[in-house]
Amino acid sequence: MDHFNYQGGVLCAEDVPLTRIAAEVGTPVYVYSAATLRRHFGLFRQALDWTDHLVCFAVKANSNLAVLKLMGDLGAGMDVVSGGEYARARAAGVPGDRIVFSGVGKTVAEMRQALEGGIRQFNVESEPELHALSQLADSMGVTAPVAIRINPDVDAKTHEKIATGKSENKFGIPIARARQVYAEAASLPGISVVGVDMHIGSQLTDLEPFRQAYTKMAGLVRALRADGHAITRLDMGGGLGIPYRRDNSAPPLPIEYGQVIRDTVGDLGCEIEIEPGRNIVGNAGILLTSVIYVKEGEGRNFLIVDAAMNDLLRPAMYGAHHDIVPVREPLPGTEVQPFDVVGPVCETGDTFQKGTQLPALAAGDLVAFRSAGAYGAVMASEYNTRPLVPEVLVQDDHFAVIRARPTVEEILNRDTIPEWL
Numbered sequence: 001m002d003h004f005n006y007q008g009g010v011l012c013a014e015d016v017p018l019t020r021i022a023a024e025v026g027t028p029v030y031v032y033s034a035a036t037l038r039r040h041f042g043l044f045r046q047a048l049d050w051t052d053h054l055v056c057f058a059v060k061a062n063s064n065l066a067v068l069k070l071m072g073d074l075g076a077g078m079d080v081v082s083g084g085e086y087a088r089a090r091a092a093g094v095p096g097d098r099i100v101f102s103g104v105g106k107t108v109a110e111m112r113q114a115l116e117g118g119i120r121q122f123n124v125e126s127e128p129e130l131h132a133l134s135q136l137a138d139s140m141g142v143t144a145p146v147a148i149r150i151n152p153d154v155d156a157k158t159h160e161k162i163a164t165g166k167s168e169n170k171f172g173i174p175i176a177r178a179r180q181v182y183a184e185a186a187s188l189p190g191i192s193v194v195g196v197d198m199h200i201g202s203q204l205t206d207l208e209p210f211r212q213a214y215t216k217m218a219g220l221v222r223a224l225r226a227d228g229h230a231i232t233r234l235d236m237g238g239g240l241g242i243p244y245r246r247d248n249s250a251p252p253l254p255i256e257y258g259q260v261i262r263d264t265v266g267d268l269g270c271e272i273e274i275e276p277g278r279n280i281v282g283n284a285g286i287l288l289t290s291v292i293y294v295k296e297g298e299g300r301n302f303l304i305v306d307a308a309m310n311d312l313l314r315p316a317m318y319g320a321h322h323d324i325v326p327v328r329e330p331l332p333g334t335e336v337q338p339f340d341v342v343g344p345v346c347e348t349g350d351t352f353q354k355g356t357q358l359p360a361l362a363a364g365d366l367v368a369f370r371s372a373g374a375y376g377a378v379m380a381s382e383y384n385t386r387p388l389v390p391e392v393l394v395q396d397d398h399f400a401v402i403r404a405r406p407t408v409e410e411i412l413n414r415d416t417i418p419e420w421l
């Protein structure tokens with residue numbers, strides 16, 4: 001459920017008509033609903049209310065400071081994958097002891113930043129990383145709290161580019177080697193082992209891969225405890241999918257996901273961490289765009305909109321689907337026709353959807369890409385020197401620009417022409 005509905009014939013974000021945002025901010029623009037963010041966070045919290053837990057929002061899904069502040073104020077922790085994301089979480093007011101640091105390529109500078117600024121745990125993904133972290137922490141006279149990311153070798157049954165829990169993926173340590181690596185970790189001076197971490201992929205629409213992975217995790221925890229490790233924390237990762245099509249059967253609910261966690265690891269007495277990103281913010285955002293031209297092609301009509309692949313990369317990168325809806329509500333019985341919805345960028349890949357059924361639209365009309373709150377603005381670029389797409393946050397009947405559209409002048413000023421040219 002989200003808060004983007006028609007009211008009085010106009011698609012609204014909560015109680016703000018998208019026509020108003022388009023008029024005041026221009027298009028393309030991302031629009032997020034605060035009520036939807038709060039609701040989704042609450043569902044995860046509720047799903048784990050049977051145990052000690054921390055819901056760590058996956059910052060990479062949407063890292064706008066206003067979004068992070070909203071989440072942090074609700075009590076969320078943060079899962080960060082770079083020093084930049086760590087800085088964002090801290091700038092949004094999230095204390096270090098609620099931040100977990102994931103990622104396969106943490107640099108020494110990033111690890112130092114987190115150790116100095118405060119960190120809940122590092123999710124360590126390799127032995128070289130473990131040694132580098134130990135050496136650094138030891139040299140600083142501290143110990144680094146660590147969970148080791150285990151690759152459980154399960155098939156997440158999701159898009160190949162976002163599956164992370166098969167043995168051929170670059171993520172984590174193979175489960176068969178886990179005991180050996182934990183023994184090594186325990187012997188290192190700068191490391192304090194606190195838990196076990198997994199993250200098997202994104203946009204999972206079936207609970208079975210989670211159940212398989214977490215069952216393996218439970219077995220591993222028992223073995224590690226028998227080896228003498230005090231495992232007190234389990235990080236279950238993120239990955240619960242969302243409905244990208246309104247007409248489709250919905251993926252499992254957070255409450256059902258929480259039950260799988262309880263069934264598999266609930267008896268171990270560990271504090272539970274989860275790292276949802278997409279499920280919290282995906283359906284809390286839309287990308288609002290204007291029609292530039294309606295172009296009649298041979299055998300097909302193109303809707304050329306002012307958003308492009310640089311603003312919303314998912315369709316070009318993963319063949320992802322976003323429902324596209326007109327902002328003016330079509331009257332019942334309005335005839336629809338197929339359009340190929342495309343952006344202005346000079347790449348054939350800049351096609352959002354083919355054959356989308358839409359009512360007759362004209363230049364200047366507004367359309368919205370639904371479910372664009374996650375992996376949308378964060379993946380945007382300035383390809384074709386298109387200014388980075390702005391972001392707006394709505395709450396009730398008011399909104400604020402939470403990232404302004406840069407001017408072309410600002411973009412040009414970032415470049416430098418050497419004196420010797």
Ligand SMILES: *Cc1c(COP(=O)(O)O)cnc(C)c1O
Pocket residue numbers: 058060061079102103199201202203237238239240275276277278279374
């Ligand atoms: C991307 C990622 C997440 C979030 O995944 P979602 O599918 O957005 O829930 C969580 N943890 C790690 C380690 C990730 O890389």
